[in-house]
Amino acid sequence: MRKQVAIIGAGAAGLMAAEVLSGYDVDVSVYDQKPTAARKILMAGKTGLNISHNEPIEQFITRYTPSEWIAPFVRSFGADDIRAWMAGLGIESYVGSTGRIFPVEMKASKLVRAWLNRLNDYQVKFHYRYRATSLHDRHIAFEVMDNKGVVLERFTKQFDAVIVACGGGSYAALGSDSAWQAWFDPSELSPLYASNVGVLRDWSAFMADHFGQPLKRVTAWVNTDHRHQGDIIISHYGLESGLIYRLNSDMRAAQSADGFILFLDLLPDKSSDDILKIFHKNKKQSLNTLLKKCGLDAVKIAFLRECTNKTDWSDLNKMANHIKQLAIHCTGFRPMDEAISTGGGIKRTAVGDDLQLKSCAGVFCCGEMLDWDAPTGGYLLTACFATGRAAGQGVVDFLGLNHK
Numbered sequence: 288m289r290k291q292v293a294i295i296g297a298g299a300a301g302l303m304a305a306e307v308l309s310g311y312d313v314d315v316s317v318y319d320q321k322p323t324a325a326r327k328i329l330m331a332g333k334t335g336l337n338i339s340h341n342e343p344i345e346q347f348i349t350r351y352t353p354s355e356w357i358a359p360f361v362r363s364f365g366a367d368d369i370r371a372w373m374a375g376l377g378i379e380s381y382v383g384s385t386g387r388i389f390p391v392e393m394k395a396s397k398l399v400r401a402w403l404n405r406l407n408d409y410q411v412k413f414h415y416r417y418r419a420t421s422l423h424d425r426h427i428a429f430e431v432m433d434n435k436g437v438v439l440e441r442f443t444k445q446f447d448a449v450i451v452a453c454g455g456g457s458y459a460a461l462g463s464d465s466a467w468q469a470w471f472d473p474s475e476l477s478p479l480y481a482s483n484v485g486v487l488r489d490w491s492a493f494m495a496d497h498f499g500q501p502l503k504r505v506t507a508w509v510n511t512d513h514r515h516q517g518d519i520i521i522s523h524y525g526l527e528s529g530l531i532y533r534l535n536s537d538m539r540a541a542q543s544a545d546g547f548i549l550f551l552d553l554l555p556d557k558s559s560d561d562i563l564k565i566f567h568k569n570k571k572q573s574l575n576t577l578l579k580k581c582g583l584d585a586v587k588i589a590f591l592r593e594c595t596n597k598t599d600w601s602d603l604n605k606m607a608n609h610i611k612q613l614a615i616h617c618t619g620f621r622p623m624d625e626a627i628s629t630g631g632g633i634k635r636t637a638v639g640d641d642l643q644l645k646s647c648a649g650v651f652c653c654g655e656m657l658d659w660d661a662p663t664g665g666y667l668l669t670a671c672f673a674t675g676r677a678a679g680q681g682v683v684d685f686l687g688l689n690h691k
Contacts, residue, residue, distance in 0.1 A: 289314050290447040290686050293427055295419045297324035298462070299668055300654025300675035301452030302402060307679030309409035311688040317411060318427075319462065320418035322434065325399045326461040327454065328668070332395020338373070339366040339665040341382040351670065352536065352660045356635050360673035366665070369672060376401040387665055422470040425449050425649050448649045448682045452675060455479060455629030455655040465629075467656060472646065475637035477658045482535055483627035483667075485527030486549070486617045494593050498523045500586045505530075506552040509537035516555060521590065525617060532627065533662045538617070546618040552611050553587050559607045566603040574600055581610065628667050630660035641681030642674060649685060653678035 290313045294301045297319035308315045317324070328336070340347060344365055351357040366388060370380045378398045379391045390398055407413075421428040427449065431440040451470075454463030456479040465479055501518045507530055508514040517530035526549070534549070541547040554562065565581050572580075578588045592600070594615050599605040623629060633652045637645060642657075644650040653674040661667055682688075 290688065292316070292448045292450070292682055292686075293318060293444075293446040294450045294452060295319075295422075295427065295467075296452035296454060296462070296654070297321075297413065297415075298327055298452060298454050298654060299325070299671035300454075300678070301450065302406065303672045303675030304450045304452060304651075304653060304679035304682075305406055305411045306402075306409075307676050308682060308688075309406060309411050310690060311683055312691055313686065313688050315411045316414060318414045318417040318419060318429065320416065320432070321462045322415050324403060324413065324415075325395075327458060327463065329395050329399055330458070330461060331668075332390075332393075332398075335389055335393040336395040336398065337387045337389060337663070337665045337668075338380070339369045339388040339669045341366055341386045341388055347666075347669075350661050350664070350666045352630075353635070357659050357661075357670055357674075359640075360677050361669060364673040364676050365669065369669065373398065376405065385664075419453075419467075422449065422451065422467075422650070424647060446649075448651070448686055450651045450653060450678050450682060451656065452652075452654045452678070453656050455632060456623050457481070457626040457629050459624050463629075463655070471633065471637075475634055475644075475646065477631040477634055479623065479629045479631040480539070481620050481623040481626035482630045482660050483532040483663050484535065484623075484625060485522060485621045486525045486531055486535075486538065487546075487619045487621065488525035488615060488617050490523075490525075491593060494521065494589065495523075497521050497586055497589050501528075502551070502553070502587055502590060503584070504555065505587075506555040507531075507534060508550050509534055509541050509547060513537055519551075521586070524621060526615075527621075529663055535620075535662075536660065538620075542619070546616055549615045549617050551613045551615065553591065553613060554582055554610055557582065559611050562607040562610055563603065566607060570603065574606070577603075578606075578610075583610070627663060628655060628660075630658070632656045632658045634658050641684065642678045643681050643685065651678040651681050651685075 292315050294305055294317045297317050305315050305317050348354050348358040373380050380388055416432040418430045419427050426445045428443045430438045453467040456465035500521050503518050506514050506516045515533050519526050519528045538547050562581050566577050595609050642651045654671045
């Protein structure tokens with residue numbers, strides 16, 4: 288009798304594990320509680336699917352925490368491999384100006400459609416609206432639901448191997464609701480936390496007209512060892528953007544009971560001396576005019592005024608210092624369900640090098656539910672693909688499967 292493998296979760300990691308297994312003499316069944324697959328990929332790809340990043344592998348792997356755990360997986364299936372895999376699906380890709388890799392057609396729908404068609408051709412079975420409610424010794428309890436979420440049937444089935452690819456704890460509406468944590472011993476888990484998420488800052492009514500506007504080309508840091516340049520979007524709740532996400536780790540490290548301090552250089556191309564020369568040359572003019580002559584636009588001027596004491600506005604030395612090192616008190620992070628990704632999850636110590644759970648032979652874990660973290664920029668999807676492939680290969684070795 289052919290071996291039976293269950294994959295819980297039809298996201299990037301689960302689908303990649305299914306692809307690996309589809310080349311072997313085994314029955315592969317993918318179960319997902321939602322009505323369709325790859326929902327998070329499709330959401331991420333609405334405006335352009337950033338699928339990986341074209342940078343040297345030694346630099347690439349430093350984007351992960353902990354990098355030494357994720358590095359072997361990404362080395363085995365990195366950006367070049369992903370581009371070749373996409374080409375095999377008939378999806379051409381290109382490298383953008385920042386090194387990010389996108390499908391030529393940008394959106395994710397064509398890639399997902401081609402991928403699912405290939406998996407169907409390879410006889411992978413998909414079971415949608417099947418919610419896994421427990422996992423014990425390769426026995427999975429399922430609830431089968433109708434299109435309104437009403438439970439139609441409950442049953443338990445045993446498999447020869449199980450791959451758990453349930454995602455993290457963000458975007459619960461798309462399926463990553465973190466309910467899987469109840470299936471594992473607490474000693475096997477690190478607490479989930481929001482990653483690649485906006486930060487909180489209380490604004491006065493003065494800032495309302497600037498919500499949604501960018502602070503362009505600023506340098507930001509929490510720890511002086513990690514300065515990064517980019518744009519930041521002013522939101523009604525605080526600040527967001529890829530630059531903010533990149534600093535999330537330093538922000539968490541610096542966080543105290545009342546929050547943390549984010550520093551901005553509003554004019555990275557000018558020194559304090561450059562700014563003071565402009566100030567003193569035009570010192571009889573209004574502060575707004577002086578700030579404009581320095582190169583600050585209306586959004587940056589409003590932001591500078593919001594984040595400084597009015598008593599400092601007449602002190603040109605202090606204002607020059609604020610422009611170069613503006614301290615912004617942030618009070619925390621947006622909720623986990625609004626985060627692009629989550630950190631925490633299945634600990635490295637809980638699984639072997641093949642991602643097999645040490646406490647239960649034949650159960651493998653992969654994707655965002657593992658305890659790693661990375662910024663946006665294609666790193667998240669790359670690690671999900673890479674660990675999904677590793678888990679699939681782990682099942683192949685565990686069951687001693689033969690190629691079709």
